[in-house]
Amino acid sequence: MIGYYISLAMRSLRGTPILSALMIAAIAVGVGASMTVLTLNYMMSQNALEHKDSVLYAVQLDSWDPNQAADTANEIPWQLTYPDAIALLRSDIPTRQVAMHRFGFTVNIDESELRPFTANTRVTTRDFFSLFDVPFEYGGTWNKEADTAAVQSVVLSKETNDKLFGGENSVGKIVKLNGEPFTVIGVLKHWNPSPKIYDLNNNPFADSEELYIPFGLHRKFEIYSWGNTNGWTSRTAEGAEGYERFLLGEHVWIQYWVELDNAEQREAYEQFLTGHIHQQKEQGRFERPLKFALSPPSEWLVLNEVLENDNRVLGWASLAFLLVCVINAVALLLAKFLRKAPEAGVRRALGASRNAIFTQHLIESSCIGVLGGLFGIILALAGLTGIRVLAMGQADQIAAMNWEMMLAAVGLAILASILAGLYPAWRISRTNPSVYLKTQ
Amino acid sequence: MLKMQNIRKSYRTDTIETHALRDFSLEVNEGEFVSVTGPSGSGKTTFLNIAGLLETPTGGQYLLDGQEVGNLSDSERSRLRNEKIGFIFQGFNLIPDLNLFDNIDVPLRYRGFNAKERRRRIEKSLEQVGLSARAKHLPAQLSGGQQQRVAIARALAGEPRFLLADEPTGNLDSLMARQVMELLEFINEWGTTIVMVTHDPELARRAQRNIQIVDGQVSDLRQTIAQPEAAIA
Structure with missing residues (x-):
């Protein structure tokens, strides 16, 4: 009928x-x-990392001004200072951990008619790709040493590889970033999560980066942040000058994520963070009451009021x-x-x-x-x-x-x-x- | 076939209660052709609506084919109406935007017949009323008499045992009326029980029995003996 x-x-x-x-x-x-x-x-x-909600956490530490809480939903800065990120990277508790931020390079290759162009770049530690399920077309990520040493390697997005090398396997080829040679060690498949949950501080709906370079290159290239940077004092960097003063000051610009596979691991990491804050307090930092946060992706989206x-x-x-x-x-x-x-x-x-x-x-x-x-x-x-x-x-x-x-x-x-x-x-x-x- | 005992039907508004039928009792036997007459407002149509399960009585008992229908649900009454009762109306009541084939198809759809069976019945009933060639015509393309024949074909397609006709010739000229009446008599000869409401005393006389309704009650149960030919003459 x-x-x-x-x-x-x-x-x-x-x-x-x-x-x-x-x-x-x-x-x-x-x-x-x-x-x-x-x-x-x-x-x-959308939450592209919903399946990792029970193991993936964004890390926040309250290193902010003792006289005024950070202007965020949970009154903890969204990002970390460079010294805190370096200290946290020394922990072997997380299964994986990522310190990263946004940057940009001028890109060109020798003997090419392609005009140099500016590429959004992610400066990150090697676990970024596995932590956020980033798929590789060719090659892979860099060695662990590159997270702390100046190794001029680069991973290209699919779109960048298409633009520079016509989509062919470019692993081993040289790309000039700001005129400096970088060796291509990996090429991604198309990957463009939205919202860009790993970086909600810099337009969560922007495209993913075109280049990925190791975290250990900061001092060699004096890499600042192209993303959101907030600071309240440089007192802790007294005596330092120039770029070093930026690195050591109370500027928050590093995004930090960890993978903790079970409750024990999380508890151990919380103890580690508590210990780190106590240690910093002894050195005159972290003057506010002890506070940190580990937020899974779904909570992170809510905290950042993406919607x-x-x-x-x-x-x-x-x-x-x-x-x-x-x-x-x-x-x-x-x-x-x-x-x-x-x-x-x-x-x-x-x-x-x-x-x-x-x-x-x-x-x-x-x-x-x-x-x-x-x-x-x-x-x-x-x-x-x-x-x-x-x-x-x-x-x-x-x-x-x-x-x-x-x-x-x-x-x-x-x-x-x-x-x-x-x-x-x-x-x-x-x-x-x-x-x-x-x-x- | 049909047995009504002390049927009452009243309509109530905020201020008035109107009694359309009062202690109305009637029995119609299988195969009978009964005419129902009476002045306007006497309750003829109300009787027909109750007999056709379109309305429920306020009180009394109604047995259709031996089955008490007073307590049936709407779905059960609809199924019974579809299977056992055929309607012919004064205004034909064909659906104007359906062609003849689709008009006759309507009750068969609700019966749940498959497409082949529906086609067989539609073609057969159109043939019975002599309109096979007009199956794809719309009702508006037919004369009044032809439309009434389609309505009869639609009523016959489901092979009902009980046909209710509400002034079936009321909108027709005398020639068309005679043709329709002859068709109804023919149908009755096949064994279909017919109850026909009419204002026309000549048509009423052609039925085997005439019932007169006055003020919602049966006032006269008269056997009509006249032959159809004699009545028309």
């Missing part, structure tokens, strides 16, 4: 094209608007708008169905039960929902395209609809149209057929 009801629905829609178009438009506009916002919120809420309250409010507002559209659709459906009440009366006389009439009309409203959903997807895609254009490339990752969201759009449209159709379908199924049989 479902097929029969669908054919009746399509016939009915064709029979009242203007009214049908208005209802489809009402659903489509509501779904288009809400799916535009919900898609943004959904994409912002801001404004987005949530906008999400609810878009659903409220959809509700308004649904209410409009209810009125239109009611008008349409009641106009067809005589036909329902005839069908009742010919053996249709109330449930059959109800189902027939609910399926008709669902068909309107499917069509509204399809048009809604087109409107949502147009809305997201508009957002991408307005954001000038900053929202390319999140203002995009995947298949899941397209299915969700159709589902939302069907749900909306079923809700819109419930009352009209119920009304028509409850009308007394004999009234219409005599008067038709």
